[in-house]
Amino acid sequence: MPAIGDVARLAGVSKATASRALSGRGYVAEDTRRRVQAAAARIGYIASPDAASLVTGRTKNVGVVIPFVNRWFFGEVLEGIERALLSAGYDLTLYNLAQAGPERDRVFDFFLARKRVDAVMAVGVDLTEREVEVITRRAKPILALGGTAPGAPRLAIDDRAAASLATEHLLKLGHTRIAHLAGAGSGAAARSVQGLRRSGFLESMDAAGLAPAGNSGGVVEAEMSLPGGYAAALQLLGHPGDRPTAIFAASDEVAFGAMRAAERLGIAMPSQLSIVGIDGHEYAELFGLTTVEQYPGEQGRIAVARVMRLLGEVSDDGAPEHDDTPLKTRLVVRSSTTSAPR
Amino acid sequence: MPAIGDVARLAGVSKATASRALSGRGYVAEDTRRRVQAAAARIGYIASPDAASLVTGRTKNVGVVIPFVNRWFFGEVLEGIERALLSAGYDLTLYNLAQAGPERDRVFDFFLARKRVDAVMAVGVDLTEREVEVITRRAKPILALGGTAPGAPRLAIDDRAAASLATEHLLKLGHTRIAHLAGAGSGAAARSVQGLRRSGFLESMDAAGLAPAGNSGGVVEAEMSLPGGYAAALQLLGHPGDRPTAIFAASDEVAFGAMRAAERLGIAMPSQLSIVGIDGHEYAELFGLTTVEQYPGEQGRIAVARVMRLLGEVSDDGAPEHDDTPLKTRLVVRSSTTSAPR
DNA sequence: GTGCAATGTGGAACCGTTTCCCTATGTCAT
DNA sequence: ATGACATAGGGAAACGGTTCCACATTGCAC
Numbered sequence: 001m002p003a004i005g006d007v008a009r010l011a012g013v014s015k016a017t018a019s020r021a022l023s024g025r026g027y028v029a030e031d032t033r034r035r036v037q038a039a040a041a042r043i044g045y046i047a048s049p050d051a052a053s054l055v056t057g058r059t060k061n062v063g064v065v066i067p068f069v070n071r072w073f074f075g076e077v078l079e080g081i082e083r084a085l086l087s088a089g090y091d092l093t094l095y096n097l098a099q100a101g102p103e104r105d106r107v108f109d110f111f112l113a114r115k116r117v118d119a120v121m122a123v124g125v126d127l128t129e130r131e132v133e134v135i136t137r138r139a140k141p142i143l144a145l146g147g148t149a150p151g152a153p154r155l156a157i158d159d160r161a162a163a164s165l166a167t168e169h170l171l172k173l174g175h176t177r178i179a180h181l182a183g184a185g186s187g188a189a190a191r192s193v194q195g196l197r198r199s200g201f202l203e204s205m206d207a208a209g210l211a212p213a214g215n216s217g218g219v220v221e222a223e224m225s226l227p228g229g230y231a232a233a234l235q236l237l238g239h240p241g242d243r244p245t246a247i248f249a250a251s252d253e254v255a256f257g258a259m260r261a262a263e264r265l266g267i268a269m270p271s272q273l274s275i276v277g278i279d280g281h282e283y284a285e286l287f288g289l290t291t292v293e294q295y296p297g298e299q300g301r302i303a304v305a306r307v308m309r310l311l312g313e314v315s316d317d318g319a320p321e322h323d324d325t326p327l328k329t330r331l332v333v334r335s336s337t338t339s340a341p342r
Numbered sequence: 343m344p345a346i347g348d349v350a351r352l353a354g355v356s357k358a359t360a361s362r363a364l365s366g367r368g369y370v371a372e373d374t375r376r377r378v379q380a381a382a383a384r385i386g387y388i389a390s391p392d393a394a395s396l397v398t399g400r401t402k403n404v405g406v407v408i409p410f411v412n413r414w415f416f417g418e419v420l421e422g423i424e425r426a427l428l429s430a431g432y433d434l435t436l437y438n439l440a441q442a443g444p445e446r447d448r449v450f451d452f453f454l455a456r457k458r459v460d461a462v463m464a465v466g467v468d469l470t471e472r473e474v475e476v477i478t479r480r481a482k483p484i485l486a487l488g489g490t491a492p493g494a495p496r497l498a499i500d501d502r503a504a505a506s507l508a509t510e511h512l513l514k515l516g517h518t519r520i521a522h523l524a525g526a527g528s529g530a531a532a533r534s535v536q537g538l539r540r541s542g543f544l545e546s547m548d549a550a551g552l553a554p555a556g557n558s559g560g561v562v563e564a565e566m567s568l569p570g571g572y573a574a575a576l577q578l579l580g581h582p583g584d585r586p587t588a589i590f591a592a593s594d595e596v597a598f599g600a601m602r603a604a605e606r607l608g609i610a611m612p613s614q615l616s617i618v619g620i621d622g623h624e625y626a627e628l629f630g631l632t633t634v635e636q637y638p639g640e641q642g643r644i645a646v647a648r649v650m651r652l653l654g655e656v657s658d659d660g661a662p663e664h665d666d667t668p669l670k671t672r673l674v675v676r677s678s679t680t681s682a683p684r
Numbered sequence: 685g686t687g688c689a690a691t692g693t694g695g696a697a698c699c700g701t702t703t704c705c706c707t708a709t710g711t712c713a714t
Numbered sequence: 715a716t717g718a719c720a721t722a723g724g725g726a727a728a729c730g731g732t733t734c735c736a737c738a739t740t741g742c743a744c
Contacts, residue, residue, distance in 0.1 A: 001480075003699090003700055003701085004700065004701065004702095005700080005701095013723075013724085014723065014724045014725075015700090015701080015702090015724090015725095016702080016703080016723070016724060016725075016726090017722080017723055017724075019701065019702060019703085020702090020703095020722095020723085023702080025702090025703090026703085026722090026723095027720080027721050027722050027723080028721095028722070028723080029721080029722060029723085032722080032723085046452075046455060046456055046457075047456070047700085047701075048396070048456070048457050048699085048700055048701065049456055049457065049458055049701095050392045050393075050395040050396045050401070050457055050458070050699090050700080050701085051392075051396055051699070051700035051701035051702085051729090052700080052701055052702070053392040053701090053729090054390070054392045054393055054396060054699090054700080054701070054702090054728095054729045054730065054731085055700090055701055055702045055703075055728070055729045056701085056702065056703095056729090057729085059392070061435075068421075069411050069417045069420050069421055069424075070414065070417035070418060070421060070624075072412065075411045075412035075417055076412060078411050078436075078438075079410075079411055079412060079438055082411075082436060082437075082438040083438065086437070086438075086449070091435050091453060091458065092435065092436050093403075093433050093434065093435050093436075094420075094424055094434050094435075094436045095424075095428070096420075096421055096424040096425065096428075107428070110388075111433060113388060114388055114389070114390070114391055115388075115390050115391065115392060116391055116392075116403075116433065138343075225624075226624075226625055226628065227624070227625070227628055230628055257628075260628065260629070282412075282567075282568075282569070283568055283569070286568065286569055286572055286599075286602060287602070345729090345730055345731080346730065346731060346732095347730080347731095355693075355694085356693065356694045356695075357694090357695095357730090357731080357732090358693070358694060358695075358696090358732080358733080359692080359693055359694070361731065361732055361733085362692095362693090362732090362733095365732080367732085367733090368692090368693095368733085369690085369691050369692050369693085370691095370692070370693085371691085371692060371693090374692080374693085389730085389731075390729085390730055390731065391731095392729085392730080392731085393699090393729070393730035393731035393732085394730080394731055394732070395699090395731090396698090396699045396700065396701085396729090396730080396731075396732090397698070397699045397730090397731060397732045397733075398699090398731090398732065398733095399699085
């Protein structure tokens with residue numbers, strides 16, 4: 001494998017000059033630069049990033065911690081991040097970690113804290129204070145996209161507002177018997193995404209002077225997946241007596257599961273049951289699902305841009321350092337919701 | 343940041359001994375080893391992988407090239423690979439690359455060929471000879487999981503056999519008017535996954551003395567996704583006249599799309615239309631889809647084990663160097679298929 | 685007692701870059 | 715003429731590990 005010394009010799013310059021010529025830093029005569037570049041190309045020289053990292057301390061690599069890759073939202077975010085990172089010349093090291101615990105501690109202590117990454121992005125993860133601290137103590141930026149992150153910059157939609165938007169859509173249609181399929185799991189904590197969506201729902205109901213309706217008190221916890229929504233909806237809709245006329249599902253995948261359950265139970269949609277979700281899932285249009293769209297791919301790109309700023313990769317002339325504007329959402333009405341039956 | 347020299351000084355030994363004590367290579371008195379480890383722990387020493395890579399030439403990192411992360415199969419594989427790699431102490435660098443082209447060339451030349459990864463895994467990618475050569479020339483293992491890879495070790499199910507299995511299931515049920523929703527895209531080449539499934543179908547039909555049935559010659563190309571299957575199925579089932587009684591879909595997601603299309607067209611399932619897919623998708627059970635299961639998560643783990651062998655990480659005592667046994671598949675019959683209507 | 689292998693440790697070279705510091709030249713304002 | 719400054723390039727010292735080689739000690743077979 002040719003090293004920079006070989007290039008230098010071939011071009012008749014010193015290693016120092018060769019390095020400057022190839023990296024574009026410092027003064028090099030245009031003529032010399034061309035000679036060096038030609039030499040490098042001729043012998044197929046490829047710089048060793050390890051050697052460079054060793055001295056510069058920067059790796060051109062960011063670590064992404066994500067609990068799932070196979071849920072639509074997370075997959076989209078990941079794709080968005082990957083693309084943006086790649087075009088910024090960065091590599092992406094993936095850590096697929098679900099629950100906090102010894103496994104995650106190991107990753108933070110032995111992988112992320114090592115000098116392999118310049119920054120950490122946590123997607124939909126509820127970070128502990130210790131985790132944030134492990135990274136920041138190493139003077140590395142850490143950015144959360146969704147989830148929670150005590151003491152770290154965070155990018156997210158306004159989950160509470162999104163839930164209210166969905167709920168108020170149902171209220172405007174005249175529904176009074178509305179249930180919520182809430183996200184279960186570690187994220188059941190109040191400040192988590194699932195918790196915020198739940199409180200948005202409850203607030204809007206409260207403001208309308210209504211209580212959640214249906215079996216199990218009108219709020220049933222569902223794993224944030226299609227089968228999770230299916231199971232929860234079966235439970236919610238099981239008793240024909242006090243059946244709600246509308247459901248606000250914590251995610252589109254949960255909503256799809258609920259639609260499937262309604263179909264199985266022979267409940268006509270949307271005439272007997274309206275359903276609204278959150279996400280803007282790829283399949284929402286095909287299944288006619290009314291939803292509060294968010295744009296995970298774009299969120300990934302925005303998050304990367306923010307990290308690049310934190311890394312000083314872009315001149316942040318005048319860009320507000322602390323931009324806490326929530327990410328974009330939009331209600332899209334389709335055929336899964338209609339006026340309340342009378 | 344403490345370096346190994348600091349540890350050595352604190353433990354009263356040389357850098358050489360400290361290195362040996364921490365890595366476990368070479369002779370170190372048990373007593374000394376403990377002293378060094380205690381010193382390292384005390385000052386929170388973390389070894390720099392870059393420095394180590396520089397001299398050893400190994401990075402403990404493998405690159406994974408994958409065209410999608412948001413299709414079920416690929417997401418599962420990725421999760422399986424990630425888990426296995428992590429527990430082998432390796433990092434995973436993700437390259438989400440769809441079509442061959444300049445973008446992919448750039449990644450192979452400027453990222454993968456660089457010394458950042460010890461090996462490359464290509465999942466469901468049709469690699470060019472040049473791409474394989476770029477990696478192998480650097481004396482790095484490259485392993486394909488699915489897709490095609492001229493001159494590289496490859497792990498895959500027997501796609502042709504899986505397609506035959508699905509088709510023969512329909513034939514045994516007495517269907518004679520059978521159509522195929524074939525995978526479209528770059529993978530339409532004969533040796534690709536989609537191509538192999540198509541020929542498996544055609545062979546079985548041929549062996550039964552039947553021709554594909556339905557609109558558009560009984561074989562319609564579909565993008566390998568739910569909306570893709572939906573669109574293709576609408577086209578296939580559009581003309582009530584020569585409608586097939588059964589469909590073999592190239593993947594479960596395509597099958598789901600077809601089911602949705604049938605529903606939209608008011609075609610009763612399975613009485614008027616049977617559908618079988620390939621994959622063993624997470625949702626198959628819920629939707630009652632008959633399918634030829636494969637096990638992508640496990641495939642990922644197997645692929646990692648293979649790569650570890652190629653990297654000499656495990657003693658491959660007696661293990662067959664060239665194991666070309668296809669990966670496991672299994673037909674699972676559910677409610678989406680039934681006897682042909684008469 | 686000698687020879688040899690196994691064990692234990694340190695010094696120093698090395699991996700492949702970047703960057704600091706120093707020197708040299710040309711240009712331009714004073 | 716004299717600085718000041720921008721441009722250009724070289725030598726050498728990092729960066730933080732691993733490993734080669736040399737040397738010392740010990741145990742054991744002969």
